[in-house]
Amino acid sequence: MTASRQGAPGISLGRFADLVLPKLVIAPTVLTCLIGFYGFIGWTAWLSFTQSRLLPNYEWAGIERYEQLFGDDRWWHSMQHLAVFGVLFVGISLIVGLLMAVLLDQKIRGEGFLRTIYLYPMALSFIVTGTAWKWILNPGLGLEKLMHDLGWSSFVFDWIINPDTAIYAVVLAGVWQSSGFVMALFLAGLRGIDDSIIKAAQIDGASLPTIYARIIIPSLRPVFLSAFMILAHIAVKSFDLVMALTGGGPGFATDLPSIYMYQHGFTRGQLGLGAASAMMMLFTACAVVMPLLYSELRREKRG
Amino acid sequence: MANAVQARSQFSIGRTLIYAVLVVMALWYLAPLYVMLTTSLKSLDEIRAGNLLSLPGTVHFDAWQTAWASACTGVECGGVKGFFGNSLKMMIPAVLISTLVGAFNGYILSMWRFKGSDTFFMALLIGTFLPFQVVILPMAQVMGMLGLENSTGRLVLVHVVYGLQFTTLFFRNYYVTVPGELVKAARIDGAGFFRIFFKILLPLSIPTIMVCMIWQVTQIWNDFLFGVVFSSGESQPMTVGLNNLVNTSTGVKQYNVDMAAAIIAAIPTLVVYAIGSKYFVRGLTAGAVKG
Numbered sequence: 001m002t003a004s005r006q007g008a009p010g011i012s013l014g015r016f017a018d019l020v021l022p023k024l025v026i027a028p029t030v031l032t033c034l035i036g037f038y039g040f041i042g043w044t045a046w047l048s049f050t051q052s053r054l055l056p057n058y059e060w061a062g063i064e065r066y067e068q069l070f071g072d073d074r075w076w077h078s079m080q081h082l083a084v085f086g087v088l089f090v091g092i093s094l095i096v097g098l099l100m101a102v103l104l105d106q107k108i109r110g111e112g113f114l115r116t117i118y119l120y121p122m123a124l125s126f127i128v129t130g131t132a133w134k135w136i137l138n139p140g141l142g143l144e145k146l147m148h149d150l151g152w153s154s155f156v157f158d159w160i161i162n163p164d165t166a167i168y169a170v171v172l173a174g175v176w177q178s179s180g181f182v183m184a185l186f187l188a189g190l191r192g193i194d195d196s197i198i199k200a201a202q203i204d205g206a207s208l209p210t211i212y213a214r215i216i217i218p219s220l221r222p223v224f225l226s227a228f229m230i231l232a233h234i235a236v237k238s239f240d241l242v243m244a245l246t247g248g249g250p251g252f253a254t255d256l257p258s259i260y261m262y263q264h265g266f267t268r269g270q271l272g273l274g275a276a277s278a279m280m281m282l283f284t285a286c287a288v289v290m291p292l293l294y295s296e297l298r299r300e301k302r303g
Numbered sequence: 304m305a306n307a308v309q310a311r312s313q314f315s316i317g318r319t320l321i322y323a324v325l326v327v328m329a330l331w332y333l334a335p336l337y338v339m340l341t342t343s344l345k346s347l348d349e350i351r352a353g354n355l356l357s358l359p360g361t362v363h364f365d366a367w368q369t370a371w372a373s374a375c376t377g378v379e380c381g382g383v384k385g386f387f388g389n390s391l392k393m394m395i396p397a398v399l400i401s402t403l404v405g406a407f408n409g410y411i412l413s414m415w416r417f418k419g420s421d422t423f424f425m426a427l428l429i430g431t432f433l434p435f436q437v438v439i440l441p442m443a444q445v446m447g448m449l450g451l452e453n454s455t456g457r458l459v460l461v462h463v464v465y466g467l468q469f470t471t472l473f474f475r476n477y478y479v480t481v482p483g484e485l486v487k488a489a490r491i492d493g494a495g496f497f498r499i500f501f502k503i504l505l506p507l508s509i510p511t512i513m514v515c516m517i518w519q520v521t522q523i524w525n526d527f528l529f530g531v532v533f534s535s536g537e538s539q540p541m542t543v544g545l546n547n548l549v550n551t552s553t554g555v556k557q558y559n560v561d562m563a564a565a566i567i568a569a570i571p572t573l574v575v576y577a578i579g580s581k582y583f584v585r586g587l588t589a590g591a592v593k594g
Binding site: 034038044125141240 | 318321322324325328329331332333334335336338339342350351354355356404407408411412415417420423426427429430432433434435436437438439440441442443444464465467468471490493495496497521524525526527528531532542545546549550558561562564565568569572573575576580583584587588
């Protein structure tokens with residue numbers, strides 16, 4: 001309802017206040033949004049085209065910083081790690097989340113209690129999660145030792161110190177933290193499905209797996225989409241989990257664009273390069289999210 | 304839907320299997336918490352002698368004391384209590400300010416729309432997809448220019464600025480469901496902008512306020528990126544303190560102290576989750592819908 005359009009302007013002080021006050025109250029947010037989001041993106045873009053090193057230096061450098069970035073092996077490796085981490089983290093979280101939601105939706109006794117357990121990691125900081133898993137995955141005293149004590153003496157679990165597998169340790173901890181949340185999204189979606197369609201399919205003699213494969217899971221499409229976008233977003237900006245779990249190591253085995261950006265922008269005095277890598281992170285996020293958003297909007301328009 | 308499906312899933316073997324999977328999953332989610340807790344209560348000797356699942360023979364609270372008051376976090380050795388306090392000092396004002404401003408914004412964007420207000424709301428929503436890395440370099444410059452020396456002040460500022468998109472979203476999405484007639488009638492009775500907000504809408508908004516505050520508490524308490532970028536030395540938040548403590552390599556690695564510190568860092572948000580899990584889930588799914 002647009003209340004403000006109904007007041008004839010200039011009648012009384014109260015009406016005048018009602019015209020001005022809303023705009024006045026929202027003005028600070030408009031300002032911080034325009035400056036803090038869009039202005040700062042422009043500023044970062046500008047920095048990425050300059051000679052800035054330790055301090056901002058607005059001497060034009062053209063695409064020098066980007067050439068430097070694209071010529072840096074460390075950058076490409078970090079992007080590769082992000083791709084591996086992103087695909088596995090998003091994919092496994094979606095599968096585990098969906099599976100648990102479907103199982104929980106079978107009239108389970110104690111459902112509320114189980115849900116509470118599945119979801120609590122979401123309340124934790126990635127730093128806490130990373131610290132806990134770092135200890136569990138500790139090859140000397142963690143899971144490996146537990147298996148040895150249980151009698152499986154040849155058990156080796158050195159993901160976290162092995163450069164080839166360290167990224168999977170990050171995936172493991174990430175899935176642990178986020179899959180319960182995906183479960184909650186899917187469960188809400190499942191509860192929103194119309195009973196009558198499923199009953200009709202049952203009367204037609206469709207088996208339970210068929211009903212799930214043909215009717216229930218396809219109708220969860222919007223949930224898939226929003227879960228995917230949130231997980232992809234978590235993956236692209238992912239920083240704290242890796243910092244706590246592996247610190248980007250061993251060596252640079254779990255280095256990510258976010259760590260690259262942080263180190264060049266804040267600790268190595270390479271502002272321009274940091275800005276260029278931040279812009280690439282923005283493009284990555286857009287590249288993942290935009291096509292989905294666009295296709296979904298088109299679907300909605302078509303009805 | 305569960306009803307319809309149930310008829311087909313009465314086979315007891317199938318149901319037993321479902322329960323087994325669900326219980327195993329529950330154990331997998333609980334395992335790290337169990338490991339953290341038991342490790343924090345063991346002595347270092349016990350940790351080396353036992354394994355992840357073994358219970359502490361005698362319960363030691365030494366690690367907790369060390370973590371709280373005397374563990375080294377870099378050069379300083381004062382435990383995490385200072386960091387814990389810093390996090391509280393930044394979190395409380397940031398949560399209150401961002402919630403209040405978000406409530407006003409949501410009220411305006413639903414009840415007092417003006418030309419361009421929908422466009423602005425879209426612009427704000429797009430901000431929820433931004434990786435913050437793309438704004439932190441200019442933010443650091445601006446803080447330097449403003450001469451904001453105080454780390455707590457800096458963190459309150461960034462958490463308010465980059466939390467407003469979510470708090471506004473929560474309230475706006477709630478207020479569009481409130482009948483506009485309510486506001487119209489109040490206006491005819493002569494109530495103005497603030498009066499309508501405080502007397503009519505705010506009392507209706509308690510659940511939304513809960514959702515919003517719980518969301519902001521977890522976001523701000525758990526943040527690491529802003530903390531590590533915009534604060535320094537003795538005014539860093541808890542997440543940074545914990546990370547420093549775990550990565551400080553002086554002397555023998557004290558796993559029990561690490562775990563105690565991690566639990567201390569987790570307690571506030573776990574308590575919030577335990578008390579308001581209903582609102583917590585609602586916030587998560589509301590954030591998921593994003594308009």
